[in-house]
Amino acid sequence: MAAVEVRDGFKYYGRSANPKIILNFLNMNVPKGSIYGLLGASGCGKTTLLSCIVGKKQLNNGEVTVLGKKPGAPGSGVPGPRIGYMPQEIALVEEMTVKETIYYFGRIYGMSDDKIREKYKLLRDLLQLPPAQQLVKKCSGGQQRRVSFASAMIHDPELLILDEPTVGLDPILREKIWDFLVESTRNSKMAVIITTHYIEEAKKANIIGLMRNGILLAEDTPERIMNKFESNSIEEAFLILSQKQGDDIITSNPADFKKHPIIPALPGDVIPSIEFENRNTNIEKNPINYNCNDDDFDNRKRVFFTTRGRIKALMTKNFVQLFRQPSGIIFMLMFPLIQLSCFYLAIGKTPTNLRIGIVNEEVDDIHNCFNSSMKTVTAYNETCEFNKVSCRYIKELGDGTAHRIYFKTKEDAFDAARRTDVIGFLHFSHNFSESLQERLNDGRFASNAAFEYGQLNVRLDQTDQQISYFLERRLREAFENFLANLLEDCGIPRGIAGSPVHIMKPIFGTLDSQFQQYVAPGVVMTMVFFLATLMTAAVFISERTDGVWDRTLVAGVSANEMLWAHLLSQFIIMAFQSFEVIMYIGLVFNVTNHGNPATLIGLLTMTAFCGMLFGLLISVYCSSHTMANFVATGAFYPMIILCGLLWPLEGMPKLLQHIVMFFPFTIPTISARNILEKGWSIMDFQVYNGFIVMAMWIVIFFTACVIGLKRGS
Numbered sequence: 001m002a003a004v005e006v007r008d009g010f011k012y013y014g015r016s017a018n019p020k021i022i023l024n025f026l027n028m029n030v031p032k033g034s035i036y037g038l039l040g041a042s043g044c045g046k047t048t049l050l051s052c053i054v055g056k057k058q059l060n061n062g063e064v065t066v067l068g069k070k071p072g073a074p075g076s077g078v079p080g081p082r083i084g085y086m087p088q089e090i091a092l093v094e095e096m097t098v099k100e101t102i103y104y105f106g107r108i109y110g111m112s113d114d115k116i117r118e119k120y121k122l123l124r125d126l127l128q129l130p131p132a133q134q135l136v137k138k139c140s141g142g143q144q145r146r147v148s149f150a151s152a153m154i155h156d157p158e159l160l161i162l163d164e165p166t167v168g169l170d171p172i173l174r175e176k177i178w179d180f181l182v183e184s185t186r187n188s189k190m191a192v193i194i195t196t197h198y199i200e201e202a203k204k205a206n207i208i209g210l211m212r213n214g215i216l217l218a219e220d221t222p223e224r225i226m227n228k229f230e231s232n233s234i235e236e237a238f239l240i241l242s243q244k245q246g247d248d249i250i251t252s253n254p255a256d257f258k259k260h261p262i263i264p265a266l267p268g269d270v271i272p273s274i275e276f277e278n279r280n281t282n283i284e285k286n287p288i289n290y291n292c293n294d295d296d297f298d299n300r301k302r303v304f305f306t307t308r309g310r311i312k313a314l315m316t317k318n319f320v321q322l323f324r325q326p327s328g329i330i331f332m333l334m335f336p337l338i339q340l341s342c343f344y345l346a347i348g349k350t351p352t353n354l355r356i357g358i359v360n361e362e363v364d365d366i367h368n369c370f371n372s373s374m375k376t377v378t379a380y381n382e383t384c385e386f387n388k389v390s391c392r393y394i395k396e397l398g399d400g401t402a403h404r405i406y407f408k409t410k411e412d413a414f415d416a417a418r419r420t421d422v423i424g425f426l427h428f429s430h431n432f433s434e435s436l437q438e439r440l441n442d443g444r445f446a447s448n449a450a451f452e453y454g455q456l457n458v459r460l461d462q463t464d465q466q467i468s469y470f471l472e473r474r475l476r477e478a479f480e481n482f483l484a485n486l487l488e489d490c491g492i493p494r495g496i497a498g499s500p501v502h503i504m505k506p507i508f509g510t511l512d513s514q515f516q517q518y519v520a521p522g523v524v525m526t527m528v529f530f531l532a533t534l535m536t537a538a539v540f541i542s543e544r545t546d547g548v549w550d551r552t553l554v555a556g557v558s559a560n561e562m563l564w565a566h567l568l569s570q571f572i573i574m575a576f577q578s579f580e581v582i583m584y585i586g587l588v589f590n591v592t593n594h595g596n597p598a599t600l601i602g603l604l605t606m607t608a609f610c611g612m613l614f615g616l617l618i619s620v621y622c623s624s625h626t627m628a629n630f631v632a633t634g635a636f637y638p639m640i641i642l643c644g645l646l647w648p649l650e651g652m653p654k655l656l657q658h659i660v661m662f663f664p665f666t667i668p669t670i671s672a673r674n675i676l677e678k679g680w681s682i683m684d685f686q687v688y689n690g691f692i693v694m695a696m697w698i699v700i701f702f703t704a705c706v707i708g709l710k711r712g713s
């Protein structure tokens with residue numbers, strides 16, 4: 001039985017209507033115990049062929065058999081521990097040390113820690129691995145390649161697949177690696193498929209396959225190939241072969257291939273497997289092999305649908321990846337605190353340092369207003385006399401909300417407001433006091449002029465709605481107080497000045513409830529959601545683009561196992577982050593939580609978890625960081641705007657109100673507000689409905705992720 005057999009392998013990329021053919025009814029035979037050198041120009045399809053052999057990709061037509069079984073078939077061990085795969089890219093976790101990397105792969109393959117240690121020592125000396133504690137990202141290209149090679153070899157696979165392992169290595173080390181492979185295959189049934197650009201080094205292979213345009217032009221021992229073409233080098237033989245069979249076999253239409261099948265590896269050139277299988281396979285002789293039974297492999301013990309070793313390996317990788325990057329720690333633990341500080345310091349406070357213009361025609365010099373000896377009210381039996389009461393209002397107003405700037409005329413104040421030197425201006429007419437007095441004394445008999453001149457005229461720049469709102473509120477409050485004091489001085493009850501609308505003690509909250517309190521639950525929830533989204537999308541996309549994901553899949557770990565490991569490790573971080581957030585706003589910003597902190601932390605953790613799944617979903621469907629960022633940023637604003645965080649939902653069109661109720665933040669934000677402000681428990685419908693909505697979104701995102709991952713794998 002051959003280690004690898006490919007029969008009529010056909011593979012294309014793109015749509016079937018316009019295919020880019022990569023493998024062209026290719027035949028290949030890799031005997032056990034042999035080194036198979038797969039040679040061919042860049043882009044001829046070597047990596048694609050290897051991907052089909054390790055089960056990463058599927059052929060469109062034809063058959064692959066690896067170690068007697070179809071890759072991916074149940075119990076085939078491929079992808080899995082029967083093969084060792086070193087991809088072309090480094091495909092290692094950069095934040096891991098050299099030793100951690102070796103242990104990562106060893107544990108995934110189910111080796112016990114003792115066995116990994118033993119094997120690691122061997123490989124370290126043989127491959128001159130960098131120091132154990134050196135981070136992979138601090139290793140040179142050649143060093144990283146050696147670590148990658150050692151990771152593929154750690155478990156003594158039956159089939160070792162090396163995609164250009166010697167690129168960037170010095171000639172001595174290349175020689176060493178080849179010697180090592182020759183030695184390993186001589187004493188075992190291990191088969192090695194190796195691709196290389198250094199054609200001449202392939203002389204050491206037992207068989208070489210010369211690949212061009214998706215087919216094997218020849219497959220034979222190096223000597224026989226050179227003899228056949230009467231050449232002194234493999235390179236020369238390859239050149240002759242390419243010229244001989246060259247361009248006339250190249251076509252881009254798959255139908256043509258079926259009509260005129262390509263000449264596969266030269267008939268009769270296939271080396272009988274038996275030739276290699278009959279070799280000395282006394283495994284004991286090979287120092288790197290060891291007999292082991294399953295009991296030695298505590299890392300193979302099953303835990304649910306995975307193994308102990310895989311949990312250990314994947315969880316360690318995830319935490320190392322996060323905590324070895326300063327940006328990861330800052331992002332997960334410091335960003336929430338920084339963002340919350342910004343929010344609590346900047347949002348919801350009463351604006352100060354505004355400038356308001358004042359034109360008081362009642363006085364020639366504004367300083368007279370502040371003359372303490374000035375008498376403004378003289379009360380008689382039935383009536384009251386006012387004198388320059390506008391000054392009392394100006395004093396009542398103070399400089400708290402807005403700084404007072406005095407102008408002589410309305411025109412001056414208007415110009416200043418147009419120049420935005422002031423936010424607006426107040427105007428008291430020259431007979432303000434007399435008019436007010438007439439309104440008060442004559443009541444229903446007062447003249448229209450008394451109403452006109454006895455009012456405080458205000459012109460404001462309304463373009464900043466919040467500022468003008470605060471200013472208006474302050475002006476009205478100050479006027480109510482001013483009037484009440486005036487009436488009191490006249491011997492009239494103060495209550496007449498006030499509005500008959502009495503706002504009593506609130507049912508929930510306080511009379512001076514702030515905007516900040518209203519938006520805080522939504523802000524905290526969206527913040528933890530999107531931090532989790534961005535972080536997860538970044539981690540997953542990096543893992544896929546740097547090849548770690550694929551390499552781990554080829555090592556036999558399923559996408560589901562990787563998914564769960566990520567979910568578990570990030571859940572721990574999210575729970576901690578939620579706890580940190582609640583503590584921080586309570587301790588630093590004195591936010592009173594009237595409800596149960598555990599309920600709030602629970603809801604926040606679910607929100608972060610949901611955000612993480614959203615990030616995962618983005619990473620499944622977006623192939624690059626840029627695309628993922630576009631999607632995350634694109635989703636951010638609609639979600640925030642539509643969840644009632646910035647403006648009450650009641651202000652939206654009715655239909656939209658119903659739709660946004662199903663959005664991930666709308667009901668959960670209300671639930672969080674109900675816990676925080678009203679102190680309601682999880683037993684209350686308007687609290688647990690938030691948990692239900694969040695759980696629903698978790699299920700939706702998770703299902704979409706699993707479907708996407710299944711499709712992609």
Ligand SMILES: Nc1ncnc2c1ncn2[C@@H]1O[C@H](COP(=O)(O)OP(=O)(O)OP(=O)(O)O)[C@@H](O)[C@H]1O
Nearest residue numbers: 013014020022041042043044045046047048049088
């Ligand atoms: N996912 C893909 N979609 C479309 N085309 C692809 C894909 N992957 C590879 N190709 C194309 O398939 C061809 C063969 O690629 P492959 O990586 O198998 O070649 P190779 O022989 O390994 O090259 P090299 O030695 O440079 O690594 C190339 O033209 C490549 O651009």
